[in-house]
Amino acid sequence: MADLGAYSSFTDEQGNALAWLQRVDTVGVNGVHAIVVAPVLVRIEMLRVQRTYDVLITRHGLRGVGQNQRPRLESSILFYGRRGTLEMELWGKDAAFRGAVCPAFYSRSGEALSLPVEFQDALARISAAVCCVGCRHCHVLQPLTTPKGQMLSTAAPLSDNA
Numbered sequence: 001m002a003d004l005g006a007y008s009s010f011t012d013e014q015g016n017a018l019a020w021l022q023r024v025d026t027v028g029v030n031g032v033h034a035i036v037v038a039p040v041l042v043r044i045e046m047l048r049v050q051r052t053y054d055v056l057i058t059r060h061g062l063r064g065v066g067q068n069q070r071p072r073l074e075s076s077i078l079f080y081g082r083r084g085t086l087e088m089e090l091w092g093k094d095a096a097f098r099g100a101v102c103p104a105f106y107s108r109s110g111e112a113l114s115l116p117v118e119f120q121d122a123l124a125r126i127s128a129a130v131c132c133v134g135c136r137h138c139h140v141l142q143p144l145t146t147p148k149g150q151m152l153s154t155a156a157p158l159s160d161n162a
Helices: 117-129
Strands: 004-011 022-024 033-035 040-049 052-063 072-085
Antiparallel strands (some): 040 052
């Protein structure tokens, strides 16, 4: 259905794509998932209803509490945008702009909110993902590769057309 879209993915603290280690096809019925390992994860979630977007960017990391104790998970909100707008049909006639644009968000008083600069690319990719009708591929995560470009991931690569 072109009227709704939702997508969630992870980056590092600088907004760079993380490498996936293993593709997982059994977690959910609506898409492909992958195993990612990193000391700190930044989760970017976006929901689209027609041309209205909500986005939540959160940071998740482990913090040591003492010797012989398990670390604690600490989470914080980096950005929360509600009722953002993008007057383009990225799922239809404006599909050529996928991965290059993202919605604009405003405060309750109508002032433009600045999206975190380090997450601009990831937000553009996730904006494309929420407009990718029938999506069954990865828009942000990348397969793990060696310095020579050989893929180390244990499964076939996920395409990324964002």
